[in-house]
Amino acid sequence: MPNQESRDNPAFRMSRRKMMKGVAAVLGALALPEKDAPASVWESFFQKHFREMSKPELEKVLARLEKEYSEKYRKAVKVRATPPIEGVLYGYGLDLSRCIGCRRCVYACVQENNQSRDPQIHYIRVLQLNKERGVDLEDAEHYYNPSKVPEKGHFYMPVQCHQCESPPCTKVCPVQATWKERDGIVVVDYNWCIGCRYCMAACPYGARHFNWKKPGLPAAEMNPETHYLGNRPRPVGVVEKCTYCIQRVRNAPGRYTACVEICPVGARKFGNLLDPESEIRYIIENKRVFILKEDLNTRPKFYYFYAT
Amino acid sequence: MPMKMIWGFFKGTLTLVAKGSRAYYVWVSCLLVLIGIGVLAYIYQMENGLIVTAMRDQVSWGFYISNFTFLVGVAAAAVLLVIPAYVYHWKPIKEIAVLGEMLAVSAMVMCLLFVTVDIGRPDRFWHLIPKIGLLNFPQSMLSWDVVVLNIYLVLNLTISVFILYNLYHKREPNKAFTTPLLLFSIPAAISIHTVTAFLYNGLAARPFWNASILAPRFLASAFCSGPAFMIMLFQIIRKYTRIEIKNEAIFKVAELIAYSMFINLFLLGAEVFKEYYSNTVHLAPLQYLLQGLKGHSDLVPYIWTAMIFNISAFFLFLVPQTRENYVTLNIGCVLIFIGVYIEKGMGLVIPGQVPDTLGEIYEYAPTGIELLVSLGIWATGLLVYTLLLRVAVPILTGEFFVGEDGVKAVIVDTEFIRRADHLAEQSYRD
Amino acid sequence: MNRDRLRHGYVPGMAAFFLCLAVGVTPAAPLQEKGKAAKPRVASAAERQFAVPTPPFTPGIFPCSECHKEMKPNPTRRELKDEHTNIVLNHAQGQRWCLDCHDISNRDKLRLVSGEKIGFEESFRLCGQCHGDKYRDWKVGVHGKRTGMWNGEKQYLLCVHCHNPHDPGFKPLTPLPPPTRPENVK
Numbered sequence: 001m002p003n004q005e006s007r008d009n010p011a012f013r014m015s016r017r018k019m020m021k022g023v024a025a026v027l028g029a030l031a032l033p034e035k036d037a038p039a040s041v042w043e044s045f046f047q048k049h050f051r052e053m054s055k056p057e058l059e060k061v062l063a064r065l066e067k068e069y070s071e072k073y074r075k076a077v078k079v080r081a082t083p084p085i086e087g088v089l090y091g092y093g094l095d096l097s098r099c100i101g102c103r104r105c106v107y108a109c110v111q112e113n114n115q116s117r118d119p120q121i122h123y124i125r126v127l128q129l130n131k132e133r134g135v136d137l138e139d140a141e142h143y144y145n146p147s148k149v150p151e152k153g154h155f156y157m158p159v160q161c162h163q164c165e166s167p168p169c170t171k172v173c174p175v176q177a178t179w180k181e182r183d184g185i186v187v188v189d190y191n192w193c194i195g196c197r198y199c200m201a202a203c204p205y206g207a208r209h210f211n212w213k214k215p216g217l218p219a220a221e222m223n224p225e226t227h228y229l230g231n232r233p234r235p236v237g238v239v240e241k242c243t244y245c246i247q248r249v250r251n252a253p254g255r256y257t258a259c260v261e262i263c264p265v266g267a268r269k270f271g272n273l274l275d276p277e278s279e280i281r282y283i284i285e286n287k288r289v290f291i292l293k294e295d296l297n298t299r300p301k302f303y304y305f306y307a308t
Numbered sequence: 309m310p311m312k313m314i315w316g317f318f319k320g321t322l323t324l325v326a327k328g329s330r331a332y333y334v335w336v337s338c339l340l341v342l343i344g345i346g347v348l349a350y351i352y353q354m355e356n357g358l359i360v361t362a363m364r365d366q367v368s369w370g371f372y373i374s375n376f377t378f379l380v381g382v383a384a385a386a387v388l389l390v391i392p393a394y395v396y397h398w399k400p401i402k403e404i405a406v407l408g409e410m411l412a413v414s415a416m417v418m419c420l421l422f423v424t425v426d427i428g429r430p431d432r433f434w435h436l437i438p439k440i441g442l443l444n445f446p447q448s449m450l451s452w453d454v455v456v457l458n459i460y461l462v463l464n465l466t467i468s469v470f471i472l473y474n475l476y477h478k479r480e481p482n483k484a485f486t487t488p489l490l491l492f493s494i495p496a497a498i499s500i501h502t503v504t505a506f507l508y509n510g511l512a513a514r515p516f517w518n519a520s521i522l523a524p525r526f527l528a529s530a531f532c533s534g535p536a537f538m539i540m541l542f543q544i545i546r547k548y549t550r551i552e553i554k555n556e557a558i559f560k561v562a563e564l565i566a567y568s569m570f571i572n573l574f575l576l577g578a579e580v581f582k583e584y585y586s587n588t589v590h591l592a593p594l595q596y597l598l599q600g601l602k603g604h605s606d607l608v609p610y611i612w613t614a615m616i617f618n619i620s621a622f623f624l625f626l627v628p629q630t631r632e633n634y635v636t637l638n639i640g641c642v643l644i645f646i647g648v649y650i651e652k653g654m655g656l657v658i659p660g661q662v663p664d665t666l667g668e669i670y671e672y673a674p675t676g677i678e679l680l681v682s683l684g685i686w687a688t689g690l691l692v693y694t695l696l697l698r699v700a701v702p703i704l705t706g707e708f709f710v711g712e713d714g715v716k717a718v719i720v721d722t723e724f725i726r727r728a729d730h731l732a733e734q735s736y737r738d
Numbered sequence: 739m740n741r742d743r744l745r746h747g748y749v750p751g752m753a754a755f756f757l758c759l760a761v762g763v764t765p766a767a768p769l770q771e772k773g774k775a776a777k778p779r780v781a782s783a784a785e786r787q788f789a790v791p792t793p794p795f796t797p798g799i800f801p802c803s804e805c806h807k808e809m810k811p812n813p814t815r816r817e818l819k820d821e822h823t824n825i826v827l828n829h830a831q832g833q834r835w836c837l838d839c840h841d842i843s844n845r846d847k848l849r850l851v852s853g854e855k856i857g858f859e860e861s862f863r864l865c866g867q868c869h870g871d872k873y874r875d876w877k878v879g880v881h882g883k884r885t886g887m888w889n890g891e892k893q894y895l896l897c898v899h900c901h902n903p904h905d906p907g908f909k910p911l912t913p914l915p916p917p918t919r920p921e922n923v924k
Contacts, residue, residue, distance in 0.1 A: 045431065049442050052442070085889075093880075100908070100911060102912075102913050102914065103914035106914065106917075107914050119359060119918075119923045119924070120917060120923065122917050136589075137589075137665075138592060138663060138667045139667065140666060140667045142668055142917065143917070144913070144916060145915065146913065147912060148910035148911065148912060148913075149911060149912075159666060168511070171447055171448065172447075172448050172510070172511070173450075174436060174444050174450035174451045175435040175436060175441060175442050175444060176444045177435075192432070192435060192442070193428075193432075194427050194428065194429045194430075194432045194433065194435055195358075195427045195429045195432075196426070197368040198448070198450050198507075200365065201368060201513070201660075201661070202511050203665065204513035205665060205666070206366075206664055206666045206668075209365050210358075210365060210428065211428070212357055212358050212359035212363070212364065213356065213357040213358075236357045237428025239428075249888065252889070253888075253889050253891075254887060254888050255886075255887060255888070256887070260884050261885055263883065263884075264900075264911070265883070265900075265908060266881060266882040266884060266900070269879075269880060271888055272888070272889065275889075279878060279879045279888075282875075282880055283880055296513065297512075298512075307875065359924070364920035364921075364923055366920050367920075670919075670920045
C-alpha cells in the first residue's frame with residue numbers, strides 16, 4: 001500500500017479569490033491600453049470594422065482621425081469616406097510601347113498617398129525587361145539606375161495593384177480587413193487589419209506592402225486631403241497598397257490618379273470600364289491589351305497594351 | 309462539492325509543480341530564464357515593429373511561421389499514438405497516449421504563440437473571434453486554422469484532463485465520454501495539418517506551395533517528427549519514473565515513422581521530378597532550395613543536411629536491427645526531428661517566396677531577435693509539457709490521488725525524477 | 739508642371755479659340771489643284787472643341803509676321819543660314835522643309851495639305867495629317883499626357899507641348915532613384 005500520508009505542503013498559501021484576481025489583472029493589463037491613455041486610444045481599440053459602422057459612428061471616427069492627424073502633422077487634415085460613384089468600375093491602361101522607366105509615377109504616388117519615406121514604401125515597382133525575352137519576370141531588373149532611360153535593348157513595365165475582379169488577397173484575409181468595393185477598388189481598413197500578411201503571400205503581383213516599422217512621414221510632405229480607405233497616414237503593423245488614388249477618383253468630377261497625371265510620356269490611362277466612351281474602353285477595343293499572369297484567373301482591371 | 313474537489317486537485321497540482329528534484333528545479337529555472345529572455349526580445353519587437361526581424365515585403369513570412377508550421381505537425385502526431393491505442397485496443401500504448409495528447413497541447417500552445425508574435429497588430433487579436441470580431445470563415449484558410457487549432461487544443465486538453473482527473477480519483481475514465489472524443493481527435497489531428505497545408509496550397513501566387521502534393525507531404529512529415537520526440541521522451545519517462553512502457557510500443561512507433569518517412573521521401577521525389585523534368589519557370593524556387601539561384605544559395609547546405617538526416621533516419625527506422633537498438637534508434641530520432649524541422653520549416657516557407665512574385669530574390673535569414681523570441685516560445689512549450697508531465701506522471705503511477713475525504717489531494721512523494729530501481733520495493737498502483 | 743500651364747493657359751487658349759472663330763477660315767488657293775479652284779474644307783465643330791493651352795512658343799518669336807511682313811518669301815528649298823539656324827529639322831527632313839508646314843504668305847499660320855490655313859493653336863490638325871493613328875487616339879484622350887478629370891471636361895495638350903515639331907523624338911530622361919533593396923530597409 002502506498003504511503004497514505006499526505007504531505008500537505010503547499011509551496012505558497014493563497015486563496016482562490018486572490019488567484020483569480022491576479023490572473024484577471026495580468027490578462028487585462030496585457031491586452032488593453034493603459035488606463036490613463038487618451039480616450040482616443042480606447043476608441044481606436046474598440047473601433048468597429050468600417051463596413052459595420054453606422055453613419056454617425058463613422059463620422060465620429062473620421063472626426064477623431066482628423067483631429068489626430070491634424071495635431072500630428074500640424075496642418076488641417078481632411079479624412080473623407082467618399083462612397084463609390086454609381087455605375088463606375090475603374091480600369092487602368094498601361095502602354096508598354098511608351099514607358100521609359102523614368103519612375104516619376106513612383107514618386108508622384110508616394111507624395112500623393114502619404115507613404116512612409118523611412119522605411120521606404122513604393123506602391124509602384126517599375127521592372128526593366130529585355131526586349132528579346134519579353135515579359136519574363138524571372139529576368140526583370142528592379143534596381144536599374146543608369147544615367148538616362150530608356151536603355152537600349154530594354155523596355156519597362158511598371159507593376160502596382162491591379163485591383164483584380166477576383167482578388168486572391170481578399171479571399172484569404174482572416175478578418176475581412178480587405179475587400180473589393182463596388183467601384184472595383186480593393187481597399188484595406190487600416191484600423192481593422194491585424195497584420196498577419198496572408199494577403200501579401202496571396203498577391204501574385206507583389207502589390208501589397210507592410211508597415212514593418214512606424215511609418216516615417218515628414219509633416220511638410222504630408223498630403224492633407226485623405227480618404228479613410230486610401231491615403232490617410234497608416235499605423236505600424238498593417239498592410240497597405242495602391243487604391244487608384246481613391247481620394248481623387250471618387251470626387252465629382254473625379255481627378256486622375258497621381259501616376260496618370262505625372263507620366264511625362266502619356267503611358268498611363270485611366271477611366272470607367274462601364275462607360276463605352278471612356279479612354280480605357282477605347283484602348284480595349286482598339287489596342288491589344290494583355291493581362292499579367294492571366295493564367296491565375298485574378299481578372300485584373302489593369303491592362304497592359306502597346307499603342308504604337 | 310465538485311468545486312471543492314476540483315480545487316483540491318488544483319491545489320495538489322500546484323504543490324506538485326512547485327516541488328521536485330534538483331534536476332527538476334534546474335530544468336525549470338533554465339526554461340524560465342529562456343522564457344524571460346524571449347519575453348524581453350518580444351517587448352523589443354513590439355516597441356520597434358517587425359522591422360527588427362529580417363522579414364520584408366519580398367519575404368513576408370519567415371522564421372516564426374516556419375516554426376509554427378513544424379509544430380502543427382508535431383501536434384498532429386499525437387494521433388499516431390491514439391490510432392493504434394484506441395482503434396486496435398493495444399495495451400502498451402493506451403496509458404501513454406495521454407502523454408502524446410499532452411504533447412499536442414504543448415505544441416498547440418507554441419503554435420498559437422508563434423502566430424501571435426508574427427502578426428503586426430497582436431492588440432487586434434479580438435478581430436479573429438467570431439461574432440465579436442469578424443472572422444472570414446469559411447473563405448479564408450487562416451480562419452479555418454484559427455477554428456481547428458483552438459478546437460484541437462481544447463479537445464486534447466479536455467481528454468487529457470478528464471482522463472487524468474478520473475485516474476486521480478482512482479476510477480476508470482468513462483468510456484462513453486472518452487471514446488467519442490478520442491475517435492474525434494483522429495480526424496481533428498488530420499484536419500489541423502490539412503488546413504495548415506491548405507493555407508499554403510491555396511495560394512496560386514506561389515507556385516512552390518500551390519501543389520496538390522503539399523497536404524499529403526505535411527501529414528507524412530508530421531507523422532515523423534512528433535513520434536520521434538515521443539520515442540525519446542518515453543525512454544526518459546520509463547527510466548526515471550515508474551511508468552512502464554514496453555519496448556514493443558516504442559519499436560512499433562518507430563516502424564510507423566519509417567513508413568511515414570518513406571511516403572514523405574517518395575512525395576519529395578515526385579515534386580523534384582515534376583519541377584526538373586517539366587522545367588518551367590516554376591522550377592526556380594526548388595532550384596533555389598536545392599542548388600541555389602543566380603548566386604544565392606544560403607539554404608542549400610541546410611536542405612541537404614535535412615535530406616541526409618531524413619534518409620539516414622529512414623533506414624535506421626526501417627531496418628529492424630537498427631530500429632531495435634536504442635543507440636541507433638535515438639540517433640534516428642534526433643536526425644529525423646532536425647531533418648523535418650529544416651525541411652518543413654525554413655525549407656518550405658522561404659522557397660515559397662523566393663523568387664518573389666516579381667522575380668526578385670531576397671535571401672532571408674532570421675535575426676537575433678527572431679531567434680531569441682523563438683527560443684522563448686520553445687522554452688514555453690517545454691515548460692508547459694514539463695508541468696503537465698509533473699502532474700500526469702504521478703497520477704499515472706498512482707502517487708498523486710485524491711485522499712479518503714474525497715477532497716484533499718495526496719502526494720506520495722514530491723520528487724519528480726527518481727531512479728526506477730529505488731522504487732522496486734514499492735508496489736505500483738494498488 | 740503642365741497643370742500650372744494649363745491653369746494659366748486656359749484663358750488665353752479660350753481667347754485664341756474664339757478669335758479663330760471670329761476670324762473664320764481664310765480660303766486659300768490649293769497648291770496642286772488642276773482645273774477649277776476647289777473650296778477648302780471648313781474645320782468641323784468637333785475639331786474646334788479641344789481646349790488646349792497656349793502653344794509653347796519661344797518667347798518673343800510670335801507673331802512671326804512682325805518680321806516676315808516686310809520680307810520677300812523665298813520658296814526655294816534650302817538650309818537656312820541667316821535666321822532660325824537653331825532649328826535643325828529632324829522630322830521627315832528628306833521629304834519636307836519649312837514651307838511645307840509654315841504658310842509662305844502668312845507666317846502666323848500653318849498650312850495643311852489641302853491648302854487650308856490654320857492657327858498654331860490648331861497645330862494638331864497639321865500633325866494629324868501624317869500621324870492619323872496618333873491623332874485619332876489623341877482626340878479620344880488615349881494618346882499623350884493625361885491631365886484634368888476622368889469624368890469631367892477633358893483637358894488637352896497640343897502635340898507640340900510634348901513633341902518639338904522640328905525634332906519630335908523624346909530625349910532620354912534621368913530616372914528617379916531605384917527603390918531601397920529589402921536588405922537595406924532598416
